[in-house]
Amino acid sequence: MAAVTGQDGDVDFSFVSGNPALDLAATVGSRRDKPVDTLLTPADLERWVADCHELPDHVTVDAPALGTTVSLREAIYQLALDRVLDRPFDPASVEIVNNAAAGPALTIRLSDTGVHMSGDMTAVLSHIARAGIAVLADSRACLKECGRTGCTRIYLDRSRGARRTWCGMEECGNRVKAAAYRARKRASADG
DSSP states (O other), rough: OOOOOOSSOOOOOOOOSSSSHHHTTTTSSSSSEEEEEEEEHHHHHHHHHOOOOOSSSSSOOOOHHHHHHHHHHHHHHHHHHHHHHTOOOOOOHHHHHHHHHHHHHEEEEEETTTTEEEEEEHHHHHHHHHHHHHHHHOOOOEEEEETTTOOOOOEOOOOOOOOSSSOOOIIIHHHHHHHHHHHEEEEEEEE
């Protein structure tokens, strides 16, 4: 899998899937064509956790925790894809998710400044697995794969009438619309 780096060496993570488990699964892009993994180091995973608003601001990640996270990520993706394709869940993936969900819960505290979460990486993975179970078990949840060619992100469509086509407007919707505009301009110039 290829890695992605920005100008400053970091990747901006996107949280548009509607569920932290689906957002974790989306840390590999273009899975069918040229997979791009954005969680290559423990530091990458620490930043992803800190950027996810449903998780603590800071956790420490070591190499074994990264490996466990990658296993959970792939299991969640497999189960979400099974759900999108209306096929039975992969038993090995179910076991990985269930085992992660059995871990400790995050500590959540309310204060005048808002909600504060804390916990170690095991609790973070347990929270993610439980969020994944909640969405995968909900027969009314509309899971879809992004409509942009090459994007393999699976997202929770909560739009009115379940008409959402892309995982996110900024990343994929604008690209599709811009490509269609350019194609129309070329066609009118050629015609």
